[in-house]
Amino acid sequence: MTSLLETRGLTMRFGGLTAVDDCNLGIREGELFGLIGPNGAGKTTVFNMLTGVYTPSQGSVSFAGRDLRGLGPVRVARLGVSRTFQNIRLFDELSVLENAMTGAHQHAHCRLFDSLLRTGRHHREEARQREIAYRLLAFLGLEDRAGLPARSLPYGHRRKLEIARALATQPRLLCLDEPAAGMNSGEKAELAGLIRRIRDELKVTVLLIEHDMRLVLGICERIQVLDYGKTIALGTPREVQQDRKVIEAYLGAEA
Amino acid sequence: MLPLLETSDLATRLLQQCANGVAKGSVYALVAVGYTRVYGVLQLINFAHSDVYMLGAYFSYYPAKWLGYMPEGAEKPKVPFYVLGLAFLFAVSACAATGMLIERLAYRPLRNASRLSALITAIGVSILLQNVGQMVFGADPKSFPRYMDQESVALGPIAVADTSLVIIVVAAAMVGALHLFVQRTRTGAAMRACSHDMRTAGLMGVNVNATVSLTFALGSAMAAVGGMLIAMDQPRLTPTMGLLAGLKAFVAAVLGGIGSIPGAALGGLLLGVAESMVGAWNTTYADAVAFVVLVVVLLVKPSGILGKSGREKV
Amino acid sequence: MLRALGILCLGLAGAFGLHLVVSNAVPPYPALIVNMCGISIILAISLNVINGLTGQFSLGHAGFMAIGAYVSAYFTTTLRYFDPDAARYISEAPLFDGLWGFPPALLAGGIAAALAGLIVGIPTLRLKGDYLAIATLGFGEIVSILLSNFRAVGGTKGLTSIPGYADTFWIYGSAATCLILTGFLQRSTFGRALIAVRENELAAEVMGINAARMKITAFVYGAFFAGVAGGLFGHLMLTISPANFGYMKSVEVVVMLVLGGLGSSTGAVVGALILTVLPEALRDVERQVELSGFRMALYALLLVVMMLFRPQGIFGQRELSLKLLRRLLPSRDKPGRQP
């Protein structure tokens, strides 16, 4: 199997701080891959580089054979990489449905002119986006909230809506940044099932950052561990769990 | 011989424009420090700052007018130096109080609101001051009484008006003093802490409200000095005189690097000189220089000459 | 599409009806105020697309208006200006003559303003919030400085004897078109994209929405209608000068938006109506108390008080939902409606 996403020597420096140091990732098509590490290990920074939010100080990112370096978030998104945010970034004043629909905007088949004159193309596009959005809201169990403003959603639903919106871009790779943060154990179990179904039913490769070990170890096929920006382990949940360096990193972080 | 003469003539003219520009730029610098400090702390363009500058001009004008006397045979009244001192004290304290009042009444209630709300409020306060100024002072231009012989001082090949020299010296002293205050005193350290991170500063025991008030007071006092100096130099006071000057001073602050006092001084001087150079060619286009500079700075180096660049954390 | 054209025709018919009423039954001074209201409505709706929907804080709307006013007046006016080099008056015949020359002239004004919007829009991509406000303010000032220096359009004196083509029909026809098209824009994928950029630019980009492009689109769209409003203004007032399009004019439009509720087109309409009629009423008060500046001071006080006590404006971001409007504009999805 070839890698869908591959990074080589990915490095990010903020002034004197090296947040990510020489990170090599290789994520296969259809995989459920976990990226873990203590607070401040550089996980979110990796996501930011993968999705074009930051330009890496060094190293390369290639996705489905294309070099993503320097493309910027818009073009990366259009190539099929989508993500959620650790600190939720919904469009608060839009409705839940409209939030999901914005994900489908990038594939719109209509131009401004069509929308201003309400041509057939405009109506077809609206129908298409609504269809996608409803399907994903239903998938995540949010369909009965479709008309509410996003700002009125409770926390757990906000995280799910972010996932729905990201999926509406019809990505090949979905990057989830701590989707279970702030959820109770029941919600977490449900989320674990959802993530699996995203991969199995929607055929989207998933890259998951998560602090909740049960969740990560339970659903990921392979896990890479970062500490202070450096990769300290890579392997199956079992291998990672038994890795001495990983145990030290986590114990060290807790001590 | 002739070409050489022409070159030296051009050089003299450029030098002369430079000197005029430095005087103009000193006033921008005085106003810019207020913008830069307030922006540093609240991330707010205090639009009303330009009108505090206008008030400074008027607050110094009235004492000077009332306490001045008409020398025999002269056309304009003249003021002795002690009156200037009084006018200075009055303008500075009145403006500092106004600045604090504006902050207390209009900005503090919005400190946790969106930045847009604060910006709109600032614009509102600015227009309010301008128009209240028009109601109280009248729209007709006022003219500051004479306080010096208003002669030129020869400095090598160029001639500098004595009033310009006063501006440069006073502005340099004030900005220098403010810089030392912010860098060297405990209160100054609190101000720096607030502009670094207001919440953390509050948690560390800095009295944030008092510090913000002080920031406004000091900035407004500086603007008042600027207003008084410009009133003495170019005797044409109008209630809207702050608008353009304030915008330019803000551009100076951005050019130098927002948040930095030396940056504001440098930006003010550079802008003043650039304007004078362009003004020598066409006076109306001089007013456009600031905006061109603004756009160029923001496109090329948004953090300004002396500013630190930051990146939004995601 | 047919329905859209139908709605537009309905708007124009409404404008014509209003025109008949105003031209036959309303005395000149109130009629002028009615017409001014129409122009304010266009200005407010178009600025709302930039400031309200897209969240870009522009303070340069008067600049776009000026460009539209000058360009369209240039096309319909016999220009007479004094050329000091030739030491005589130069006269040029109008490019478009007669009433039917008016729509192309208006359109030209709108297009010129839209081009300016494009030019202003590009540097604004790097500017956020307050910086953008200052930069657009600077743009407005530069426009008036350039116009004051441009002899062919009368310098500081401006253009005079512009033909009075702008009647209630043209003004309200344009206003209705602007309102309807903007309503369509809001309720489309582009409207959602604009709001997404406003709400969270980074998230919008990560969703593949080209924020830069959306911002420029908003500027071009808003500037176009500001230009049209400027053209109408010139052909209503019959003289224009750079002083008509200063910073205060831009601020006035901003106040209209804030009063109605940033982000709401119908709010913009209400704000425009209130703030066009109210100052006219206050003009008499101002004359009586003999204090110049009183009117603008009250404006400013209103702005500050609004921000302190009701920052969301009269309507917030909601649209005025009269039953009539509901039926005219396709309604938003109600909760639970399945595809």
Ligand SMILES: Nc1ncnc2c1ncn2[C@@H]1O[C@H](COP(=O)(O)OP(=O)(O)OP(=O)(O)O)[C@@H](O)[C@H]1O
């Ligand atoms: N924009 C930035 N500027 C400066 N430093 C940054 C920036 N973004 C991240 N950092 C620093 O880089 C390091 C890694 O941050 P990152 O957010 O990637 O960690 P993380 O692994 O996601 O941690 P957490 O589990 O807390 O989310 C941290 O020390 C952080 O302070």
Ligand SMILES: [Mg+2]
């Ligand atoms: Mg993180």
